[in-house]
Amino acid sequence: MQDVYLSFLILCIAASGFGFGHGQKVLNVVDFGAIGDGQTDDTNAFLYAWKALCGDDGGHEGSPSLQIPEGKTFLLQPVEFQGPCKSVSVQVQVQGKIIAPSTVEEWKNCEADCWIGFVGVANLNMYGSGLLDGQGSDWWMRTVQANNSNALNFERCDDLQLSGLTHVDSPKGHIGINDCNGVLISNLNIAAPENSPNTDGIDVARSTNVHIQDSTIGTGDDCVAINGGCSYINITNIACGPGHGISVGSLGKDGQYDTVEEVHVRNCSFTGTQNAARIKTWPGGSGYVRKISYEKITLVASKNPIIIDQHYCDGVRNCRKSSTSLQVSDVTYSSFHGTSVDEEAIRLDCSGRGCINIVMDNINITSADPGKTTYAYCEHTSGTSWFTAPNVPCLSVSGF
Numbered sequence: 061m062q063d064v065y066l067s068f069l070i071l072c073i074a075a076s077g078f079g080f081g082h083g084q085k086v087l088n089v090v091d092f093g094a095i096g097d098g099q100t101d102d103t104n105a106f107l108y109a110w111k112a113l114c115g116d117d118g119g120h121e122g123s124p125s126l127q128i129p130e131g132k133t134f135l136l137q138p139v140e141f142q143g144p145c146k147s148v149s150v151q152v153q154v155q156g157k158i159i160a161p162s163t164v165e166e167w168k169n170c171e172a173d174c175w176i177g178f179v180g181v182a183n184l185n186m187y188g189s190g191l192l193d194g195q196g197s198d199w200w201m202r203t204v205q206a207n208n209s210n211a212l213n214f215e216r217c218d219d220l221q222l223s224g225l226t227h228v229d230s231p232k233g234h235i236g237i238n239d240c241n242g243v244l245i246s247n248l249n250i251a252a253p254e255n256s257p258n259t260d261g262i263d264v265a266r267s268t269n270v271h272i273q274d275s276t277i278g279t280g281d282d283c284v285a286i287n288g289g290c291s292y293i294n295i296t297n298i299a300c301g302p303g304h305g306i307s308v309g310s311l312g313k314d315g316q317y318d319t320v321e322e323v324h325v326r327n328c329s330f331t332g333t334q335n336a337a338r339i340k341t342w343p344g345g346s347g348y349v350r351k352i353s354y355e356k357i358t359l360v361a362s363k364n365p366i367i368i369d370q371h372y373c374d375g376v377r378n379c380r381k382s383s384t385s386l387q388v389s390d391v392t393y394s395s396f397h398g399t400s401v402d403e404e405a406i407r408l409d410c411s412g413r414g415c416i417n418i419v420m421d422n423i424n425i426t427s428a429d430p431g432k433t434t435y436a437y438c439e440h441t442s443g444t445s446w447f448t449a450p451n452v453p454c455l456s457v458s459g460f
Contacts, residue, residue, distance in 0.1 A: 084122030087113050088129060096132025098159060103137045114145035114181075123149040123183075128190060130155035137161065138170045138209065140177040143217075149183035154190035154225055160211070162195045164202060167209075174213035174236065184214075185221040194230035200256050210236045210263070214243075223247050233260040234279070240267040248275040254302035256280035261303065268292050275299075282307045283333075288318030288347070295324070301331035305364070307338040308352060310372050312345015312386050319347045329358040330398075336365045337393060340372040341386045343379065343411065348387040359398025361428040366393055368418075368441075370411040385411035394421040399428040406436035406452055418443030420452060 087109050090096065094105035109126055116124040124147050128134065136158055160175050161167050175194060178184060194211040211230035214220055219242040226249040227234045234250050237243055245262065252259040261277035264270055266289030273296040277283040283300035286293055286308045295306060306325050311318035318341075330336040337354040359365050368388060373379035388410060405425040408415060418441055426449075427434050438454035445455040 085116055085124040086127055087124065088127045089134070090129060090132070094132075094134055096129075096134050096156065098133035098135055098157075100135060101137060102134045103139050106134070106136060106139060107141075110141045113150055114141075114143060117146040123147060123151050123185070125151040125153055128152070128154045128156050128158065128188070130190070133157040133159060135159055135161070136176065137168045138175050140179060141181065142179050143181035145181060149185065150181065152184070152186040154186065154188035154192070157191045157193065159193045160195045160231070163198045170209055174210045175231070176211065177213040177215065178217050180216045182217065183219045184217050187221065187223045187225070189224055191226045191228065193228050194234070196229045196231035196252070196256065196259065199231035210234070212236070213238065215239055218242050220244070225249075226251075228252065229256070230259055232258050233263045233281075235262045237262065237264045237267050237270060239265075241269055243267065243270040245270075245272045246274045248277070250275070250277045250279060252279040254278075254280055260285050263287060264290055264293060266290065270294070271296070273297050277303065279303045285309070286320055286323050287311070288316070288320065290323065291321050293323045294326075295328065296326045298328045299331070300328060300336075301333045301360075301362075303333050305330060305333050305335035305338045305362075306354075307335065307340060308349055309338075309340035310342060310374065311340070311349065312342040312347065314342075315344045315346070317347045318345060318386060320349050321351045323352045325354045325357075327356045329360065330362045330365070331360040333362045334364065335367055336362045337367070337396075338364065339368045339388060339391070341370045341388070342372055343370070344384055345386050346384060348389070349391075350387070350389045352390070353392040353394070354396070355392070355394040357396045357398075359396065359400065359425060361399055361401050363401045364404075364407060365396065365398070365400050365425050366406045366408075366423075368408045368410060368415055370415070371409060385413055387413060388415040390417045391415070392419040392421070393423060394419075396423045396425060398425060400425050400434055401428050403427060403432050403434055404437055405434035405450055406438070408436075408438035408441040408452070408454065410438075410440040412440055414440040414442065416442050418455065420445040420448045420455060422446065423448040425450065
């Protein structure tokens with residue numbers, strides 16, 4: 061069923077195409093007063109254009125489309141584009157460059173924890189070869205960093221398509237997917253410096269039927285993070301690095317009840333990352349993480365290639381221990397090949413509740429330093445392994 065759903069979404073993108081159909085209504089932001097000189101605030105012009113787009117009933121052929129033309133740079137303050145729209149579907153074609161204010165002081169009306177937000181817009185197709193630049197460096201250096209804003213956020217946007225764009229230097233996370241059902245993200249390029257704090261590539265929360273594929277992500281935090289309330293998430297053909305890997309979590313902070321299930325990561329590479337395949341839960345939380353798989357993974361000088369951390373505290377010292385934690389079960393790692401920067405290549409650090417039915421199959425992780433040998437650490441973990449190197453002592457072994 062998941063494969064059928066993915067095929068349907070791909071066909072939708074193919075049908076919508078990267079041009080405009082005959083008779084399709086196209087609205088250019090320049091016609092609504094946008095200047096595009098990189099200095100003039102074009103926020104109101106974009107809002108006027110969106111109001112016209114979203115208020116169009118789609119009575120002509122094709123979806124109404126908002127065009128952000130190439131060759132121009134549009135400065136936007138924090139802005140929220142609200143639905144529902146009258147048309148069944150809408151398109152936003154980004155060919156030009158969109159930039160955020162360059163300093164913290166220049167940001168205005170920052171109330172929604174994001175720079176550009178879409179709320180309640182069904183069947184939105186946002187695509188193009190354009191650039192979104194969050195100009196986040198001033199935020200990263202300041203103590204206000206904890207209140208940074210995500211760059212592009214989608215909330216309650218079912219049947220969302222996002223493709224082709226380049227996203228750079230968000231103050232915080234680059235793309236947020238929240239409370240969405242049916243999402244296809246493809247062919248993105250997301251980049252921020254390795255030392256930029258909390259600049260996740262894609263964060264997904266409380267969403268289902270999400271497909272992320274064929275993209276390059278290199279940031280200062282997770283390339284992709286799957287948070288609480290997510291199910292049926294497929295992540296395929298992602299080149300991650302630098303960054304903190306493709307993570308499930310963190311989950312269970314402050315005793316929260318969180319659930320994540322049916323997350324499948326395939327054909328991904330990790331180059332120079334702090335982690336690769338990671339599950340992280342806070343002590344004291346409740347809920348579950350189950351039916352997770354990472355398969356056909358390539359590692360190039362990655363730290364923590366495989367890690368389950370049920371004592372996660374986000375770097376806080378003196379992290380309190382707890383007898384309760386989320387239940388981690390039915391996690392499969394298969395066909396991992398490559399090198400680890402650290403000798404500890406596998407770490408399964410589970411709570412006293414235990415991680416159960418952990419499966420490793422065809423794992424071969426060697427040291428990036430030819431003179432060293434990798435090893436695995438595990439605690440409160442049960443399951444099986446086939447043809448796994450290094451050997452994982454908590455798991456029943458079959459193979460070499």
